Amino acid sequence: MLRIAMVGAGTMGQVHSNSYINIKGGKLIAICDIQEEKAKKLADIHCAAYYVNFDEMLKNEDIDVVDICLPTYMHKEFVLKSIENNKNVFCEKPIALNVGDAEEMVESAREKGVKFSVGHVVRFFPAYEAAIRTIESGKIGTPKLIRTTRTGSYPSWGWRDWYGNYDLSGGPLLDLIIHDFDWIRHNFGDVERVYAKSLGNRKHGQDHCLVTLRLKNGAIVHSEGSWAYPSGSMFGTTFEIVGTDGQIEYDSRESSPIKKHIKDKEGSKIVMESPLPADEEPYTKEIQEFIDSIIEGRKPKISGEDAIKALKISLAAIESSKTGEAVVIGGGK
Numbered sequence: 424m425l426r427i428a429m430v431g432a433g434t435m436g437q438v439h440s441n442s443y444i445n446i447k448g449g450k451l452i453a454i455c456d457i458q459e460e461k462a463k464k465l466a467d468i469h470c471a472a473y474y475v476n477f478d479e480m481l482k483n484e485d486i487d488v489v490d491i492c493l494p495t496y497m498h499k500e501f502v503l504k505s506i507e508n509n510k511n512v513f514c515e516k517p518i519a520l521n522v523g524d525a526e527e528m529v530e531s532a533r534e535k536g537v538k539f540s541v542g543h544v545v546r547f548f549p550a551y552e553a554a555i556r557t558i559e560s561g562k563i564g565t566p567k568l569i570r571t572t573r574t575g576s577y578p579s580w581g582w583r584d585w586y587g588n589y590d591l592s593g594g595p596l597l598d599l600i601i602h603d604f605d606w607i608r609h610n611f612g613d614v615e616r617v618y619a620k621s622l623g624n625r626k627h628g629q630d631h632c633l634v635t636l637r638l639k640n641g642a643i644v645h646s647e648g649s650w651a652y653p654s655g656s657m658f659g660t661t662f663e664i665v666g667t668d669g670q671i672e673y674d675s676r677e678s679s680p681i682k683k684h685i686k687d688k689e690g691s692k693i694v695m696e697s698p699l700p701a702d703e704e705p706y707t708k709e710i711q712e713f714i715d716s717i718i719e720g721r722k723p724k725i726s727g728e729d730a731i732k733a734l735k736i737s738l739a740a741i742e743s744s745k746t747g748e749a750v751v752i753g754g755g756k
């Protein structure tokens with residue numbers, strides 16, 4: 424049984440904690456958050472130890488895997504520290520804020536011979552998996568046009584509002600649409616050229632971005648991402664894939680989740696619940712895949728190199744949105 428320690432018991436820490444209840448071959452044995460009550464709350468569910476200091480947790484516990492659910496600007500420091508201590512590392516997306524940091528993290532894992540993976544979870548969402556199976560069956564011919572949207576209200580839950588500082592979060596072009604960029608690049612091919620428009624961080628929590636990608640195989644992608652919806656709006660994703668012989672469409676608002684409208688002392692909010700059985704739940708599947716890769720001694724399906732490629736697309740989009748020019752990945756016009 425692999426012994427797993429998690430750092431960061433905020434929004435994604437809670438999601439991962441729920442997943443660990445159903446993980447096979449691994450057990451969550453320790454949780455760290457500088458907010459003690461958050462660490463303790465999740466630790467109690469798992470009968471795990473809790474810490475407010477990561478170094479203490481590394482020193483005191485016998486750990487095989489570190490799961491990092493910290494704000495993006497902290498990923499590098501905690502990933503490198505874990506790897507230096509010979510731990511396998513699963514890190515939330517995006518891998519880092521710049522390519523240099525990301526490469527250092529991937530190289531360090533390679534040198535130490537530990538497994539490293541990043542939470543590009545969209546690959547594991549049932550509708551996204553089903554679309555790829557349909558394409559692979561040849562039913563819609565060759566994909567030529569892909570549209571994706573990922574829209575909702577500003578993530579105001581962040582610890583010390585770190586999402587609002589784009590130097591720390593990268594804004595929606597890095598934090599949000601990178602989900603679609605990874606799914607598109609992994610399944611439809613490498614990106615050649617990126618053009619993006621973004622409202623930017625001029626009005627807090629009102630950013631909205633539109634990105635056009637041209638893939639090396641000639642397919643065109645339109646990706647939209649938004650943090651501009653009013654607080655309490657329903658988060659939603661869509662895709663449309665147009666092939667030479669047919670098309671596939673999906674809208675998350677019309678299908679999978681269960682919606683609950685709740686009024687409490689913080690006001691009215693919509694809470695989404697996944698009705699999926701544990702073996703279909705995407706966050707559980709992505710973590711199980713990583714645990715299996717360690718047990719089976721193989722490379723994780725989402726590699727560090729994949730995470731760097733997704734990061735490069737987001738960074739090109741940010742550059743394009745600032746300069747007004749299209750950016751060719753790898754340089755050139």
Ligand SMILES: NC(=O)c1ccc[n+]([C@@H]2O[C@H](COP(=O)([O-])OP(=O)(O)OC[C@H]3O[C@@H](n4cnc5c(N)ncnc54)[C@H](O)[C@@H]3O)[C@@H](O)[C@H]2O)c1
Binds near residue numbers: 435458477495583
């Ligand atoms: N895969 C997804 O669907 C998805 C969704 C949302 C966020 N994310 C990513 O997950 C990561 C975490 O985002 P979040 O929304 O959970 O953030 P959050 O702000 O909700 O939680 C961060 C937690 O880290 C804790 N923390 C801060 N400094 C710490 C330290 N030094 N030691 C220990 N704990 C510390 C905070 O107390 C807080 O509880 C980000 O990289 C984000 O981009 C992924």
